[in-house]
Amino acid sequence: MDTATYFLYILVSSMVMNLALALYGIFYKPHLTKKIISLTILGDTANAFALIIGYRLWPGEITPSRPPILVGWTHLNKTMLQQYVSTAVDPLPQALVLTAVVIGLAVTLFLVFLALQIYRHYGTLDVREIRRLRG
Amino acid sequence: MKRLVGLVVIILFILAFSLLLVVAGGSIVPGREVRGLARVYLNTSYNPWSPYFTVNSPESVTSVVWDYRGLDTVFETMVFYLAIIGSIALARGYRKYIPAKLDYSKLGLSVIVKTVTRITAPLIIIVAASIALHGHLTPGGGFQGGATGAVAPLLILIIFSQYYLIRRGVRKESMLIVRSLGLTGIGITAIAVFLAGLVAGVHAYVLQNQAKATAPVSAPAYIDNQLISGTLWFFNIFEFFAVLAGFTIVLLLLTIPERAYQGGGGE
Numbered sequence: 001m002d003t004a005t006y007f008l009y010i011l012v013s014s015m016v017m018n019l020a021l022a023l024y025g026i027f028y029k030p031h032l033t034k035k036i037i038s039l040t041i042l043g044d045t046a047n048a049f050a051l052i053i054g055y056r057l058w059p060g061e062i063t064p065s066r067p068p069i070l071v072g073w074t075h076l077n078k079t080m081l082q083q084y085v086s087t088a089v090d091p092l093p094q095a096l097v098l099t100a101v102v103i104g105l106a107v108t109l110f111l112v113f114l115a116l117q118i119y120r121h122y123g124t125l126d127v128r129e130i131r132r133l134r135g
Numbered sequence: 136m137k138r139l140v141g142l143v144v145i146i147l148f149i150l151a152f153s154l155l156l157v158v159a160g161g162s163i164v165p166g167r168e169v170r171g172l173a174r175v176y177l178n179t180s181y182n183p184w185s186p187y188f189t190v191n192s193p194e195s196v197t198s199v200v201w202d203y204r205g206l207d208t209v210f211e212t213m214v215f216y217l218a219i220i221g222s223i224a225l226a227r228g229y230r231k232y233i234p235a236k237l238d239y240s241k242l243g244l245s246v247i248v249k250t251v252t253r254i255t256a257p258l259i260i261i262v263a264a265s266i267a268l269h270g271h272l273t274p275g276g277g278f279q280g281g282a283t284g285a286v287a288p289l290l291i292l293i294i295f296s297q298y299y300l301i302r303r304g305v306r307k308e309s310m311l312i313v314r315s316l317g318l319t320g321i322g323i324t325a326i327a328v329f330l331a332g333l334v335a336g337v338h339a340y341v342l343q344n345q346a347k348a349t350a351p352v353s354a355p356a357y358i359d360n361q362l363i364s365g366t367l368w369f370f371n372i373f374e375f376f377a378v379l380a381g382f383t384i385v386l387l388l389l390t391i392p393e394r395a396y397q398g399g400g401g402e
Contacts, residue, residue: 008164016152020145028141054173055165069274070181070193073362081182088195090173091180095199099211102278102378106218109385113222116389 004057012052018045032115032125036108043104047097054093065089176203187348191356192271192364200276201370205342209325212374216318219381223307226388242296252294259287267375271364277371281378288383297390307387310380317377324369328354342366 022045025038056065068091070076070084115125122130169177179188180198190198200208243249267280291300325342331352332339338350344365346353354365 005164013156016156020148020152023148024145052165054169056169057165057167059167067274068177068180068195070195073181073193076181076183078184081178085174085177088169088177090169091176091195091199092173092204094196095204096207098196098276098278099200099208102282103211103215103218105282106215106381106385109382109389110218110222110225113225113385113389117225 008052015045015048015052030126030128032118032127035127036111036115039111040104040108043100047100047104050093050097050100054090056087056089059087063087068094187346189345190364190367191345191362192367193362194271194273194276196274197270197276197364197367197371200278201367202342202344205325205344205370209321209342212318212321212377215378215381216314219314219384222385222388223311226391237298239296239299239302242298244294248294252290256287256290259290260284263287263379264375267371268368270371271367272362277374278378280371280375281382284375284379285382285386289386292386292390297387297392300387305383305387307384310384310387314377314380314384317373317375317380320373321370321377324366324373327366327369328352 018041022038022042026035026042029035029038058064064087066084066087066089068088070081072080118130119125122133124130176195176199179185180190180195181193182189190202192198192202263280263284263286265280266275266283267277270276270280288300288305328343329339329341332343332350335352337352339352340347340350343350343352344354344367345356356362356365
């Protein structure tokens with residue numbers, strides 16, 4: 001096993017751990033704010049997973065993988081395009097993640113606002129208390 | 136009993152993921168080659184030698200977002216707006232609370248922070264606009280630009296207070312108009328090439344950007360020798376305004392003073 005693979009295994013294992021912690025926080029923390037924080041951790045971990053899937057190991061010993069943006073398109077020739085296709089990483093997961101991040105931010109803001117209104121209505125953010133009050 | 140169930144669930148989760156890691160261990164590590172689909176995207180996003188497949192944008196991510204998978208992004212924009220609309224619906228029934236005597240200089244944080252914000256807030260807006268306008272050339276786009284630009288109203292809300300922003304005309308209502316205009320712009324851009332095809336009497340698709348072999352109409356890739364990549368540039372601009380206004384609405388609602396809620400009900 002080479003070094004890059006070793007570190008990738010460590011990365012993936014720690015992210016699975018992160019996922020488990022986020023799920024634990026969502027299910028077992030009674031406080032709504034902590035649930036929302038866990039939800040953002042869950043979303044970010046899922047996004048990081050998507051990015052790892054789209055990554056590409058260095059194509060050569062000294063040629064690094066590059067971001068999927070074509071540099072020098074004003075004087076493009078076929079060799080440059082060929083080099084770009086053979087070194088750039090997968091753009092599709094990045095495209096999915098970029099919209100997911102902004103939507104995640106909007107949904108988080110909505111949930112924070114919901115929690116704020118719940119606090120104004122019930123005077124507490126503890127879900128056990130809110131369940132006991134029944135409106 | 137409840138704790139036991141929780142423990143069992145967590146242990147099962149860890150075991151299942153360990154199994155998944157062992158089984159799928161080989162495919163977690165990315166290869167030296169990307170998938171075939173990614174090769175197609177990279178090869179055609181800016182390719183003057185295959186005019187019927189190219190998007191004419193050197194930025195492959197924005198090409199995927201607004202051209203290859205444009206319909207996905209329209210639906211994601213819809214999810215974004217549903218979240219904003221949900222926030223607005225939750226905030227219904229608050230009364231406007233503006234104190235009779237308002238000394239704007241005494242509101243907010245200290246003079247040092249205010250001066251720094253006066254310098255940085257316009258710069259944030261400029262950077263955001265540049266991210267959005269160059270979205271088809273460099274990393275960035277409408278979503279990223281809008282999310283960056285929303286930092287400026289957030290800073291002003293916290294450092295200068297909400298009344299300062301409202302007096303400058305950044306109200307919920309005006310931001311709703313900007314947001315709706317941005318959304319309308321996205322809709323019009325999505326069907327613009329289709330309408331052009333209808334007028335010209337040829338085949339054209341909704342969310343089409345450049346000409347295809349079966350649909351010979353296309354949005355202009357260059358304006359005055361500047362590359363704008365057809366519909367991508369317009370999508371980015373409209374999305375920038377829509378995202379910026381949407382975030383500003385929610386931030387304004389979040390900072391409504393507590394006193395406006397007391398008593399509740401009615402304007």
